[in-house]
Amino acid sequence: xxxxxxxxxxxxxxxxxxxxxxxxxxxxxxxxxxxxxxxxxxxxxxxxxxxxxxxxxxxxxxxxxxxxxxxxxxxxxxxxxxxxxxxxxxxxxxxxxxxxxxxxxxxxxxxxxxxxxxxxxxxxxxxxxxx
Amino acid sequence: xxxxxxxxxxxxxxxxxxxxxxxxxxxxxxxxxxxxxxxxxxxxxxxxxxxxxxxxxxxxxxxxxxxxxxxxxxxxxxxxxxxxxxxxxxxxxxxxxxxxxxxxxxxxxxxxxxxxxxxxxxxxxxxxxxxxxxxxxxxxxxxxxxxxxxxxxxxxxxxxxxx
Numbered sequence: 064x065x066x067x068x069x070x071x072x073x074x075x076x077x078x079x080x081x082x083x084x085x086x087x088x089x090x091x092x093x094x095x096x097x098x099x100x101x102x103x104x105x106x107x108x109x110x111x112x113x114x115x116x117x118x119x120x121x122x123x124x125x126x127x128x129x130x131x132x133x134x135x136x137x138x139x140x141x142x143x144x145x146x147x148x149x150x151x152x153x154x155x156x157x158x159x160x161x162x163x164x165x166x167x168x169x170x171x172x173x174x175x176x177x178x179x180x181x182x183x184x185x186x187x188x189x190x191x192x193x194x
Numbered sequence: 195x196x197x198x199x200x201x202x203x204x205x206x207x208x209x210x211x212x213x214x215x216x217x218x219x220x221x222x223x224x225x226x227x228x229x230x231x232x233x234x235x236x237x238x239x240x241x242x243x244x245x246x247x248x249x250x251x252x253x254x255x256x257x258x259x260x261x262x263x264x265x266x267x268x269x270x271x272x273x274x275x276x277x278x279x280x281x282x283x284x285x286x287x288x289x290x291x292x293x294x295x296x297x298x299x300x301x302x303x304x305x306x307x308x309x310x311x312x313x314x315x316x317x318x319x320x321x322x323x324x325x326x327x328x329x330x331x332x333x334x335x336x337x338x339x340x341x342x343x344x345x346x347x348x349x350x351x352x353x354x355x356x357x
Contacts, residue, residue, distance in 0.1 A: 084224060084231050089318050099321070103231050107224045112216035119212070127201070128208035135209075192201070 065184050066120050069133050072177075073117030080110035093154040094143050112136075130181075130188045137181040141174045228291065231322075251316070251339035254348045257309050267306045269293075271323055272313055272342070280352045282311065282345060290319045298330035311338035311345070 080087040088106035092099055116136065119129035147154060148166050156166050224230035252260075260266035261284070268285035270277050277287040288296055290312075302308045308327060312320040320337035327335035338345065346352060 081223065081227075084227075085318055088231065092318075099318075103236060107231060107236065108217045108220040111220035111223065112213065115212055115216050115219070125208050125212070127205045128212060131205055132209050132212060 065180060065187075066123075066126075066130065069181065069184065070117040070120030073113045073120065073133065073136075077110040077113030077117065080106070081114070084110075090155060093152070094147050095150075095152065096143065096146070127188055127192060130184050134178075134181040134185045137174070137178040141171075141178045144171055144174050252307075252309060252336040253339055254345045254350055257336075257338055257345075258350055260307050260309070265306055266309050267303070268309050268311060269301070269323070270342075271310060271319055276313065278355060280342075280346075280354055282342065283351055283353045285311075290323065293323055294326065298327070298332070301330075302327055302332040302335065306334065308332060308335045309338055310335065311342050313342050315340040315344055317341055 084103075084106040087110065088099075088102045091097060091105050091109075092102040097105065112132075113136070116129055116132045119125050120133060144156065144166050148168070148171050153165060156170055221236075224236075257266060257268075261268070261282075268282045270281050270285045270287050271290040271293060272287075273289055274287055277285075281287070288301070293301070310320045310323045310327075311317075316339065317337070320341070324335045324337050340347070342352075
């Protein structure tokens with residue numbers, strides 16, 4: 064259930080970004096971690112990675128790789144939004160393209176919950192595979 | 195049952211494969227997508243154009259001054275429909291996606307300043323257009339800092355219609 068939910072979340076997040084890579088590259092650049100050129104490359108590559116990971120989570124194919132990739136992405140989102148919040152950057156989250164909201168403490172908390180759930184999913188998957 | 199370290203190597207290998215396939219897929223989708231980032235811009239990341247050259251914003255005041263002196267050529271990279279609704283006088287319409295298939299020699303003259311503008315301020319597309327022109331040998335490409343929106347806010351003249 065958790066795996067399928069993450070899968071749907073990643074696909075839902077990835078599709079609008081794929082449709083408008085320029086806006087997404089601006090959102091990535093606004094975090095002031097990468098430059099303009101690297102942001103464009105990320106804008107081209109990352110949405111497809113999200114959709115691929117989402118599809119793998121839903122189908123269960125390469126399940127362990129998919130849950131680990133999901134956890135890495137959720138961790139990266141948390142780090143990015145965390146550093147933007149600490150630096151006081153007044154930027155749109157860009158997490159979901161249609162979400163134009165700024166990075167607030169609540170949004171940070173939401174990302175932390177997602178990251179924690181992703182770690183839980185990894186542990187659960189590892190535990191089941193060891194049985 | 196295979197050892198745990200073998201499983202982890204296998205998992206890591208699969209993550210790398212997923213990443214590589216996503217990169218290839220992303221580049222392919224971007225190439226086919228009408229609104230995608232032009233491949234030449236992605237290649238510019240590896241090119242010789244320096245960041246200092248690429249970032250050349252100009253204010254509406256400066257652009258208007260250059261225009262009144264006959265030293266500026268405006269290029270409107272917005273969609274043609276927006277161009278028809280309102281534009282800077284004497285500007286030419288070259289929608290962003292068409293810019294990269296337009297022969298470079300028809301885009302600029304090195305004795306006039308090529309002022310690129312989009313609608314919003316600090317437009318990523320306008321910056322990309324400037325970098326593209328610089329890579330094609332134009333030494334005088336700049337972008338309008340606050341875009342067409344800023345031009346209107348400063349009450350500078352705009353006209354309707356045109357090609």
